Amino acid sequence: MLDWYDAHARDLPWRVPPQSGENADPYRIWLSEIMLQQTTVVTVKAYFERFTARWPTVHALAAEEDAEVMGEWAGLGYYARARNLLKCARAVVAEHGGQFPQTEAQLLTLPGVGPYTAAAVASIAFQQPAAVMDGNIERVMARLFAVDDPLPGSKPALKEHATRLTPMARSGDHAQALMDLGATICTPKSPACGICPLMRACAARKAGIAAELPRKAPKKPKPTRQGYVYVARRADGAILLETRAEKGLLGGMLAFPTSDWSQTPTEAPPFAADWHDPGLEVRHTFTHFHLRLALRLAEATLDTSPQRGEFMPRALFKPSSLPTLMRKAYNLSETRDDSG
DNA sequence: AATCCGGGGAG
DNA sequence: CTCCCAGGATT
Numbered sequence: 112m113l114d115w116y117d118a119h120a121r122d123l124p125w126r127v128p129p130q131s132g133e134n135a136d137p138y139r140i141w142l143s144e145i146m147l148q149q150t151t152v153v154t155v156k157a158y159f160e161r162f163t164a165r166w167p168t169v170h171a172l173a174a175e176e177d178a179e180v181m182g183e184w185a186g187l188g189y190y191a192r193a194r195n196l197l198k199c200a201r202a203v204v205a206e207h208g209g210q211f212p213q214t215e216a217q218l219l220t221l222p223g224v225g226p227y228t229a230a231a232v233a234s235i236a237f238q239q240p241a242a243v244m245d246g247n248i249e250r251v252m253a254r255l256f257a258v259d260d261p262l263p264g265s266k267p268a269l270k271e272h273a274t275r276l277t278p279m280a281r282s283g284d285h286a287q288a289l290m291d292l293g294a295t296i297c298t299p300k301s302p303a304c305g306i307c308p309l310m311r312a313c314a315a316r317k318a319g320i321a322a323e324l325p326r327k328a329p330k331k332p333k334p335t336r337q338g339y340v341y342v343a344r345r346a347d348g349a350i351l352l353e354t355r356a357e358k359g360l361l362g363g364m365l366a367f368p369t370s371d372w373s374q375t376p377t378e379a380p381p382f383a384a385d386w387h388d389p390g391l392e393v394r395h396t397f398t399h400f401h402l403r404l405a406l407r408l409a410e411a412t413l414d415t416s417p418q419r420g421e422f423m424p425r426a427l428f429k430p431s432s433l434p435t436l437m438r439k440a441y442n443l444s445e446t447r448d449d450s451g
Numbered sequence: 452a453a454t455c456c457g458g459g460g461a462g
Numbered sequence: 463c464t465c466c467c468a469g470g471a472t473t
Contacts, residue, residue, distance in 0.1 A: 147468085149468040150468070153459090186458080189458085195471085227469055228469075360456070395458095399454080
């Protein structure tokens with residue numbers, strides 16, 4: 112596995128080439144691993160470049176305003192990660208003297224750092240012999256050992272296999288090799304078994320069932336919720352926005368006011384006005400439900416005082432700092448700004 | 452153990 | 463459109 116990695120390791124912005132003699136920067140490893148939770152490498156790259164250009168060290172990140180970090184994270188999803196990212200950076204500065212702790216157990220105590228991230232940082236940044244488990248490695252183990260039981264029940268067995276295979280030396284490179292393998296060869300669909308370095312050892316390939324593994328428990332259908340989203344513009348171009356509550360969906364993110372989201376939502380405009388119905392709808396799918404928000408538009412005057420949110424001056428408003436659902440609403444409101 | 456958290460790409 | 467992918471916190 113390590114020989115294959117030395118020859119085929121992907122060139123990634125947070126990665127130090129194998130055998131280069133350089134040490135990985137724990138801050139960059141940690142940041143990349145948080146971003147890579149439930150998120151693909153291709154999506155993470157641009158965000159990682161922007162974050163590290165703007166905040167090169169954990170000290171710089173820890174000292175930043177919440178709204179700035181949340182805005183930079185916008186579009187990446189799972190916004191609890193961004194909230195915990197800041198909490199973690201501040202904990203590292205305040206409680207660890209600005210140095211990331213080096214053991215799996217210590218890393219596990221940090222906000223937003225779970226079993227995957229703790230093992231990844233410990234092994235990749237600190238050369239500790241930790242067994243990393245992510246979706247890619249689960250898939251590789253399921254095939255290598257032909258584990259036929261469905262996820263998530265088979266997780267403990269897969270973890271045991273991965274632990275046994277983890278070497279004492281270069282465990283970080285070993286983990287990155289398995290993740291690269293899962294991303295490029297041992298893929299979810301149509302795995303390229305013919306060029307796989309584990310071809311001869313793979314039990315699933317011998318049984319001809321590689322593409323069928325890992326088996327998964329059936330997923331439950333997503334319900335549809337509905338509601339209203341309110342986009343208000345003032346004569347001077349300012350736009351009405353609010354910061355959502357810390358907990359819950361899109362927590363801590365900039366957003367347009369909305370009604371509740373349910374089967375039978377009730378209108379809940381942020382201020383009394385002649386709200387116009389342009390007959391447009393924002394559609395978005397979250398992890399566990401579909402959402403349809405009917406667009407409502409209004410012109411505000413300079414003395415309008417909304418019950419929710421604040422008018423943000425046009426010069427300060429960046430659509431890129433909105434989560435995707437709200438960016439869809441903004442784009443929709445822009446498509447018909449010519450007439451009423 | 453089950454549920455809550457986005458978003459993007461493939462088909 | 464409908465899948466499919468991919469960790470951590472909370473309860």
